[in-house]
Amino acid sequence: MSEISILNRVAIGDIVRRTAAKNPNKTAVISGDRRITYKEFNNDCNRFAHYLLDLGLEKGESVATICGNSWQFLVAIFGIAKTGLVWVPINPGVSFNEKAYILSEVQAKVLLCDEMFLQGKKEELLSICPELIVIGNGALEAEKFENKLHSKQTLEPEVKVADRDIAQIMFTSGTTGTPKGVLINHQAVFIASLANIIEAGMVKDDIATLMMPAFHCAQHTLVASFFHLGATVAIIQGFEPEAFMKTVEREKITWMFGLPMMYRAFLYHPSFKKYNLSSLRYCLYAMAPMDRKTLEKGINELGCEFALGSGQTEMYPATCVFKPEDQLRKSGPYWGTPSLITDVAIMDENGNLLGKGEVGEIVHRGPNVMVGYLNNLEETNRARQHGWHHTGDLGYLDEDGLIVFVDRKKDMIKTGGENVASIQIEQVLLSYNKVLNAVAVGLPHERWIEAVTAFVVLKPGEEATKEDILAYCKEHLGSFQVPKELLIVTELPMTTTGKIQKHVLREKYQSLYSNNPV
Template identity: 60%
Template sequence: MQSIVNRVAIGDILRRNALRFPDKEAVIDGETTISYEELDQLSNQFANYLLSSGLKKGDKILTICGNSWEYIVIFNGIAKAGLIWVPINPGISIKEKLYIIDQVEAKLIIGDAALIQSDIEDINSRCQNIIAVRGNLGDTNTFLVSIEDHSPVEPVVEIQDRDVAQIMFTSGTTGNPKGVMTSHLAVYIASLSNIIECNFQEDERILAMMPLFHCAQHTFTMSCLHRGATTVVISGFEPEKLMKTINDYKITNMFGLPMMYRMMLDHPNRSKYDLSSLRRCTYAMAPMDKQSLERCISEICPQFALGTGQTEMYPSTMVFRPEEQLQRFGSYWGTSCILNDTAIMDDDGNLLPKGEIGEIVHRGPNVMNGYYKNEEETEKSRAFGWHHTGDLGYWDEDGQLVFVDRKKDIIKTGGENVASIKVEGALLTHKTILNAVAVGLPHEHWSEAVTAFVVLKQNTEATEEEIIEHCKSQLGGFQVPKSVIFLEQLPMTATGKIQKHVLRQQYQNHYQVTN
């Protein structure tokens, strides 16, 4: 089969390292340690199960899972079978989950029992083929049972490098999330780029703490597996648990949010743990303030770097490198990774020189295939032959990219993207609210906190607690406002457009902690 001769496929990563390092630790998850040979064979067993179930190329497998060794087997097995992985955030509302299930016409749903138990009837109404991970859901099949009788030999599947490997849904400013189609080639080559950019070595022990359903942790983990290093999995962030993991497993490389590093710095028990094994720490989603960064480099790890990217442009696309960290401060994104070009573009498609603000655009093999079932948005995203990020920035005099602001009103909170229009829609269904807007305000813990500004109808009353509870009934947990600010009127232009930038400026210190 000619396509196998020169193919680029995600599943090849495990097979090659199983041959190179059969007995080496590939994944450590608590008491479970899996070698590269075992990981490859388990992924093959799952791939063979999927194909034996009658699933065919192009079918979508939807997952609702937290971090675990099983999850790593699952998404690698899906890739080996030539099927399409659709990971979704367990924290989104059931309405959004059902929208995604319907949108992709999911043939199989795989979920942690604890994460889908409460929604099982609604999910089952859309797809009756369900596999439970880490627990039971009545008569549904379980992951371990599904693979036990299947061959550990990799199935022969025709895969082209631009075949869609996964569809990750990202919230936009429209009401519904958009599915980003990513190819085998994009994931494969991005993982190689990350190895070079992060200087990963074969003896690394790299932490998988951020959610694996997210593109950032997924690409970080695939880079680790591609290098033949060891992935240490933990589920969720708790500062002392993190420090104990670094101490016990001699973690050499990790990825986290700025607030996570700040919480480690200020933890009263930090001195109990040896963090000296850390060689490099990557942070993302927001810049690090000068004081915290200086302390992190001095007290936690000498090498810190900021990585950026997005689901549509498989990360990383840019790195603010360790040698630049203490040379300049602010919203720096640094320079492009080796696999893509970056430029600044005006609205007419002209590339701008240093110092001029415009939209940040990219080109490279890690660009998405497009938005699923949304050709119009796909074409908009690649106008003038470049991928448009929706972010504004400029090149400084030294060729370092500085991020200015988002062109749209996505709120980045705790590592997740929240569409402000979705929050506003929930707010406006409250019986007392006349008008409302949602923005992200600076917050030490969340990077940006979802904040609601509301104007009440005449002769009505409502409390902050009532409105937040109302939002909880309609939104995922991370989408719910952290605070509600009541105003007599919202700042508007002459044409009635709400001026969100005015609110951001006026209330930028709303969450500032005062002693």
């Protein structure tokens, strides 16, 4: 490494080091009744870093995690970042076979795993990964983890880290059924997390939720943003509407990040008026559209700002922000404006950039773009054709230059000679006052090629028939957009980050119309 690259060091682990030096006694993490200061947190990160280095691991080798949110997990994430090793977060919700595949693919040297996710597979995991550290809900295992830390020194590890060094390999969420390892360098995370501070209105006095999984790029980069500032993150394990509202009231949460379905769950909860939620000043949502009724209720009754953030693992989020001032001014599936560090354009299949109102693929450029896909040069080259990162999302620029999302390329429903955006149908379904969650897919059909098919989950305690909901759809959609069939289900297949797995529904119901054409 050259002297100039050392002088220009950009490293994720430096975030907590710098903040701890400036604000040692500020609370960094709230975990139940536990309060962890920045000094304590940074010391624990250093201890974990030394634990890994003392194992003889070399820069660039992989350390994997299968963890839910906990203070130990945060220590591991930022401890790994201090070592020059590569963090490989594995979604606990994927199958054991997929976990084993990822561990083998990255040749992980160490695995940090919550006790509850071992699945009785400890010996199998040890056969793939030579070092297994168990943490989690078990008091004994948590104590063992702390003992590992306290036996190590708190000095900053002497490791040379460069901005273009690989920091993370994150595997795509599997909404298409085929996860790919995304190579992300220190620069991408560091710069994206700084941009988020401005784009998402963060301040040093914020007390923010850590409710979405920290193994996901969106929550991870937001935590890094708050750590830059010296703000506080409050770990909320699981989501239950009333328990969440109690936490907001008790901890005086100011800034939250959640899924639209979470907002709907607590805003329409019978006990909503019972709790003092006035500390909330900024509400970020992502992963799915927010129906206008819920958005209006949230803005009016909470009295705080709402914004939508978008991005993807390959282009470290946020890449676009639908800002508070536009939430009610614009209506539809808006992604808003590019972040400070991102160029966004609309491109046709031949690499030509399109003008306002023309639908094409949404493409990005910026310092937060991935290095590439692990062991997959073909997909890497496909994703960066014509000098832009290709998202696989369709959209257009409106008359004011704001980005409007149309659909995932693969999710566009081709029915009877028409192209139907699934998100447009989903927004109508979500605006029906008895629907909690909804999704639309195209299923094979002899006449229509693909038949528009909807799946809905009703709000707890609500009753509605298929005919009721379809009648509502006919009032708000064109005839070719109205679902040919609608199934009321108790739950939808989802990733742990809240994305509906449409490929699961397509596979399960692919023969729906074979014996019963509509």
